[in-house]
Amino acid sequence: MNGVRRLIPAGAAVTALIALASLHGAPRQPVYVGARACAACHTGKGIGNQYGLWLHSKHSRAYAALARPESKEIVEISGLRQVPQEAAICLGCHATAYNAEKWEKDDDFRIEDGVQCEACHGPGSEYMTEAVMRNPEEARKAGLRIPDDRFCLGCHVEKGSHVAVLKAPKLEKKKAWADIAHPRPGTGTVKVTGKPPDFPVPPEAQKAAHKYIGAAQCGSCHKGEAMGHQYSVWRMSAHARAWSVLSTPAAYAQAARKGIVGDPQRAPECLKCHSTGYGAAHTASSKVDEGVTCEACHGPGSDYAFEAVMHDKRGAIQAGLKTPTRETCLGCHGTKFDTAAGMKAIAHPSKPPVATNGRHEVRYKNPLNMALRPGGKELWVTCEAADSVIVVDTAARKSVAEIPVGGMPIEVAFAPGGKLAFVSNRHDDTVSVIDTGSRKIVKTLATGDEPHGVLTDRQGKYLYVANTSSGDVSVFDIASLTYVKTLSASRGPWSLALSPDGAVMLLTNMLARFSPLRTPFASELTSIDAERGTVDERRVVDGANMMMGVDWHPSGKFALATLNRTKSLVPMTRLMQGWTITNGLAIMWRDGAVDQVLLDEPNMGFADPSDVACTPDGRYALVTSAGTDRVAVVDIAKLTAALGRATKHEREHVIPNHQGYPTEFVLKHIDVKNNPRGVLVAPDGSEAYVANSLDDSLSVIDLKRLEAVARIDLGGSREITRYRQGERLFHNARITFRHQHSCASCHPDGHIDSVTYDIESDGIGISPVDNRTLRGILDTAPFKWEGTNPSLSRQCGARLSVFFTRLLPFTPEELAAVDRYVTAIERPPNRYRSLGAPLNPAQRRGKAVFGRTMTNDGRTIPIENRCITCHFPPYFTDRQLHDVGTRMPADRQGKFDAPHLNNIYDSAPYLHNGMAATLEEIWTVYNPDDRHGVTNDMTKDQLNELVEYLKTL
């Protein structure tokens, strides 16, 4: 498909091709042609000036509006890393065909035109010809969509982010319909030109040397934050609507008063000031409907609009770039015009716009994990929020360097010898390889999804990278820094630890293995043969989840790993044996046996144990409690002796749930700072370091005194924003009864623990529900599967207190802070497709299945049963309750909130109670009556392709 100008004359050919395709049963391949192509027929009074009305509407400025500082603020509170004009979530409602492939858009289609005709009426290539459009029924058959107000609500439903920033009132549907109404007057046949509006340029003028090139050409460079969004600023101005305003009744009236007969949009008297360069020469890219463009003030662009020229301000002026003066304005605005005010109104400085509310960027560090560079003088600390690794001089106890790495660095490890360091970048799906001498990145390795733990074997042959979202381990050859293979882990692989003899690489998995509804779960400790680089054993830890930190005892006889014991099969109101979540350690013996002990005490939980490190003499193990800001000192000898005294029955059934037991072996609790995560013991055993994630500091623990003796500041902002306050509250267990758990206990990193909970107080297992992610949820209200919470404030307020924390609820100020944090939890980039990237053939076919309106045997699928109806972009939810036939006997209701589908691949299990282990099962097992979309006519490859497409959303 080449260009609108070529498309329209070739309309018959397009139609013929479509007819031919239909004849052969080939799927339709509609293409977005852009609003200007529609303008070819929808311009002029006879058809109600429809194009002019759209151009004059907010819809046409929707993309430009994303350049406003408020849009940036919305993005920030929504947890999006991209700028608004590049964020799929924003573009989904502020542009047309935002996630279409290149081939789905005509060459002349411009995303800058905002919400265009085809956003509502569907891609136009198949129905745009005059012959089809003159027959409404044919046009509908060919794909013309006539939307109703429900369709509009796909975007115009209330969004928390927009309410928060814009104080936007709820959409008044009637008024909105009236605002965008574009009826065609009369019933007779309208004569159309079939050409988009253009300049009536005399042939002799077209020969002129100085030509107008149009605003879009200027906009190709004058866009983006670095250029002050100049094109968008213009696009939002009245100048950009100068031509479209001529189609309004007021313009007609004024023209009549001036004795102008006919269409003002074609009247030279009007166009002289309502377009640019009227009567002069234009290149093909200059359009009359752009109104008063950049060149109206700066002169025809063909003389200077070259990047090389424009980079030299004086050269550009010499080439013809004009600096507007008062006279420039007065030519059209008249002598009474307040030029200063006018200039201010259209100001478009090329520097980034300043935030309207006086906000400034506050950056924290969020240190997570550490490694000592061989030699012991430098401690390297990954700082998740700063996208950097901070180097700390251990002797001076201060940071000496900060190395920028990829997004969200999690763990760091050194190659034997210390020449190279490896840093996992969770956001970017990469590992940064750093030359430790120069402290420069020498290579970036592509890993699986969300890399977390990194470690090398003893010989330095292989680098192991635990990918926590894709559930596997990437193995790289260190000598060549090349990918070797992928090992299967369990769910949420987290951290790695090498046995003292170098033989076994032990891997924790944060999420429990998937277990069917109402069955107990178990976690896995994955044992990798470090010499062969293969998984040789998988130790099962019954009833445990959230296994994160791991370390070997120097004897090599056992390893320790942190864990939670989450009792999801009993109602959350049951308080026996430490309530819903208890916290402790697994002791994995070399022979394969696994013991579990708690670190909670009857009145004081040890929430969110995150990491563990043994002292070199084997005497102590230090365990961080991220939720209670403490480090537990475990006396190893006492622990092993106590276990040794216990019977087999006690070790299997009593001790794992025994809250009195820790007094046998927990020597001391050491207070540290906010949210301690990683812990590391110096090789000489004199000190330990604790990364206080939400304090941007390290605590130094003197291992003789067993006290925190120093705080190493890592340089994060000292200002505690509301976001930071919320982040701390979210990760702290003091809000819960006995400090048993925090919000993060069930929503690690704002995501899921993959557990189905029986939340209610009935005690009989009514309505167990699957835990849902908090990533990118700000505008997806209502919350809860049953849709009972209209806002996050309600979700995190009294309800949280009643069902989850059993203590006084957050204060209003705390609640606002938690809300601020939760709404900003980021959804990682989609691993299967970046915005606008081509789909692979299977995904492309899957997209057609997702949007299909007919079954394979030719039956029309009712609108309410099409995928796209309930899973409307950009969140792919209409935020309504639907009964898709999944009600189970114990469910209170059959209608459930339509979940958003972005990154749906990383939040298994599925459906309201997590009964579908995979996306396929949603339809192969739980959709027998075609109530969750019509799917039973689909072939297996169609279902596969649908799944492949869903993973790209």
Next chain:
Amino acid sequence: MKIAASIALGTLAGLALAGGLAAESGKSKLPYVYTKWKQFTVADGLPNDHIFAVKADGGRVWIGTENGLAMLDKRTGKIKSWTEKDGLPFRAVTAIDVDRKTGDVWLGLFGGGLARFSGGRFDHWHQLNSGLVNDVVYGVAVENDNIWAATTAGASRFNIKTQEWSIFTEKNAPMEEIWNYSASYNGSDKVYLAVWGSGVLEYDIKANRWKDYLDPDGEMEIDLYRDDGIVHVIATGAQEAGGALWISSYFGASRYDGRNWRAFYNQDSGLPSDFLNNLTARSADEAWFCSDKGAGAITDFSSNTWVAYTRDANGKGGKAIVTRDKEVLETVELPVGIPHNYIINADMDGNDVWLATAKGLGWGIGNGYYPGLRERPKTPARPAPRKRGSK
């Protein structure tokens, strides 16, 4: 004149070759014969005697049976087994391949889909919980990060890195029939599928293209033109080794060297039968065919020298019969032979050979194995045991 001379030279060379192969002072150019066999059955710890698949993996040999998976430790001779109660997702294991890089064992399940056995954990993919096209899996092959499954309704390919499933059927591959019997990959750029009724399909990994090998004469009952292509479109196995593609079918065997085809039948080769369930290839010169009447091993392609291994009707003994162009060169009595004449699957393991049969697993121990032919004395035939009471 020149042509005549060439023919004469060729004839002389042929005669010389024949002379070289022929007996010479009591010695002949003969292939290696596996004379030492071990048999494994339920009595030895196998979960079932019906062995569907065997795959050697270093010191371990994986065995798929009608009711469970087993692993034989070659060093100790001990067998460990897993059935459904141990987590095996489905009882009948019909195909096995090992990912040499990760050590994971991939299992084709006859009605149960696909499974991975990794570090003691079984993972299960079937047509309801995954993109696997069908649960009746006949063959499985590990190709880089992809797992291929030959099923009764097409082939599936699962990428363990991207988790993407692809299906290959008549819609997107030259698969006239979709009943896939086997999948194989030997580290080159090609994956081979043997398909009931659709011959052999070759998938070029780099070019992402299919090529089909069919029986050009199109005859189902007879091979009208010999050596014109595969002998029959009902193909059961296909493996590339040393640049040659070996194919088994229900109607004979084929070999293709990229230019020339060669057909093998029971009537003019050492194949014990034309009904072949599968094969395993060692090189461009040696392949073992699994027939319903024993194992037929072509040991030297250029001289059409074969060794057929069969089991006697009674006892554990059997025979190895060396033939060349159907001429019997040697018959070796085996005190312990192959476990059963109905061979379903086979695998090579260094010098050793493994046979999956209808009643037990056979281990051919290749001490002193040599490829091709060597001059050696013929093994003297053992006198037939005298009947009790005779003199």
